[in-house]
Amino acid sequence: MVEPATATQAAAPAVAQLKDELDIVIPTIRNLDFLEMWRPFFQPYHLIIVQDGDPSKTIKVPDGFDYELYNRNDINRILGPKASCISFKDSACRCFGYMVSKKKYIFTIDDDCFVAKDPSGKAINALEQHIKNLLSPSTPFFFNTLYDPYREGADFVRGYPFSLREGVPTAVSHGLWLNIPDYDAPTQLVKPLERNTRFVDAVLTIPKGTLFPMCGMNLAFDRELIGPAMYFGLMGDGQPIGRYDDMWAGWCMKVICDHLGLGVKTGLPYIYHSKASNPFVNLRKEYKGIYWQEEIIPFFQQAVLPKECTSVQKCYIELAKQVKEKLSKVDPYFDKLAEAMVTWIEAWDELNPTAAAVPDGKAK
């Protein structure tokens, strides 16, 4: 049986890396008690809390954390009519946090995720590992069988061309979960007792041209490199679909990263996912997505971005165009989504005026 680390085991690191360059974005509707567990690792950092659901409720934040909190009223006030692109009654609203942040890096985590233990029993500082992942290069052009070659104790294997050993900048670090795995509703219903107890001690780059299901529970990214692509879509209240927010962002993000020559890593760190959501509720939310993803995946696999798309925003607007062209025949929802994608970019540029000055990526 896998267990979370207890508060006393979690020891604060000697140096909180990037503490002025990283924001922690947390969506929540209930409370933030889980932060107590993370205190030694998170306290040096600034938090952006995005309160979903009823804005009249007060979310209690444990003492000692430096944070800003946004509820639906704030989102409406700040974005005006553009607030329509931010989901309501769904954790997808977290992407508002990405938009208002002024930092270079974002780490986002769900409020039912706790500190995990590695096989030796030591508490895992997930944030520290994400930072390591983001600060070291990725290797998307050739698969290294010893996984991340920049990790201590590892390296490139025989046969790996030296010209590819410099790697590319890492845009996204995708962490995993012990205990309750991120299964979809049908799998949850069939295997309600399955727990992820396997600690796989690896970080690896997802190769160029390969898509993957990106989970938003334990995720970090370089906002300057890829921020505008991390739109979590239209989910929740008034929408025909839920629990596909992070998936959608992940597919858009990967296509753009592949186009711009940026890297995406997955693997460590692990967090301890404590709460299994209701699979029947999940099924109702996911039901359409399960069918739509059969169309969506080939769309992303075949998506080609023109050479002129040299910035994330340009890539994203182009993707929105293609979504409208090719996916609206699946369901009118995609029309709305494509428009929301454009609104998102407009809102992003409005709130981040210097973003236009971000050096254009090299398009492939």
Next chain:
Amino acid sequence: MRTSPSLLSLTIDSALLNLSNIADLSPLPDHIVLDLFLLPARTRYFLSSRHSTFESQLPLSFLPDVLRNSEIVLISETCTSLDYRVAISCFSEALYFGIELLFVFGKMSLAIRDDEIDIIIGAIRSDLTSFMNEWRPMFSRFHLIIVKDPDLKEELKIPEGFNLDVYEKSDIDRVVGSSTSVLFSGYACRYFGYLVSRKKYIISVDDDCLPARDPKGFVVDAVAQHITNLTTPATPFFFNTLYDPFTEGADFVRGYPFSLRSGVKCALSCGLWLNMADHDAPTQALKARQRNSRYVDAVMTVPAGSLVPISGINIAFDREVVGPALVPALKLAGEGKFRWETMEDIWSGLCVKVVCDHLGLGVKTGLPYVWRTDRGDPIASLKKEWEGVKLMEEVVPFFQSVRLPREATTVEDCVVEVAKAAKERLGSTDPVFARAAKAMLDWVNLWKSVGSISSSPAV
């Protein structure tokens, strides 16, 4: 077919009505469970997790018509297995419309007989006594082929108690003729074993590797793990973040398309190495004391379209499916008797991956680990031979750019196409490539004439 109701049938009828209240069906004997669900015209479906894991590898077309049209969907270890995808889609639709659905999942095990496996060892060193004795618990069940490096002068020392065939230079010359026997020198001698083997699955480890131990201290059965890798599907078209979804305790994650969950056949399994990892000479020379102690408990499919340096130190493959694609082709001018002085396996592996990607087959990497003993001096190797490292700068872009024509539907055809492309694009860069291209064609011819099990056309 039932006629008048029996006590048993009445009990079953009654049980069926209340089945949703029964959490655990496992105490029921199989034939009762079958009886419950093969009865026609049942209108209730029930949810149950009889077993915690399941494997489904048969396509939708396997579902008998009667079951497809009936209102019961059955998946059972004693019955035909359904495509998981179909099961889930039935389930989702049923739930959506307020009908409960029953699944009884069982494990479909692919029982591999021992006589389907050959363990093939290329003997680069003459004294295999400790090597064979260390591997005895894992090897002794199987037939072994030991191929002696034709350049090795000393007699092979092999301990008793194994079912094996040994091939030496004279055998190689006899079977393939002395002009083509040059293909099989050094580490490439093992390919002769691949050629003459008549088994479906081949496992090959270098003669300086021993069984490894996992973090709990248990000895790793590399043979069993390779066979598991080869007999469970690979998933090259979409990356599963929990790695191998067919392993115990894991599954496909949310967002993984259901149509891709049956996977494809796994043609090749690449294992890893503890202690001396397979680094090239410059890397090992630079990090002289680095030893690989990280045991990564995962198997994963290398995604389609992504190339990978496949080390020959610890591999297994399905000979029937992909045999001709492992080619003893790239022989460095100064090729030596240490892995640092070779690149033949890397070229071979790139060829296999390109062919697998084209034919929709899978390649897995990760477990099992072997323990690779310290041997040789990387600096000495580096001084002698670093041609291999330089050549990779040409080799990798070449393989990345190879496009196989649609008409190439067999492995042999694919290999011939790769050879042709190598000759055209690389032949003039370095004579070693022209020789490699020719060697590939010679190999395919040998395969057709000597390797009498021809590979089946691609699916």
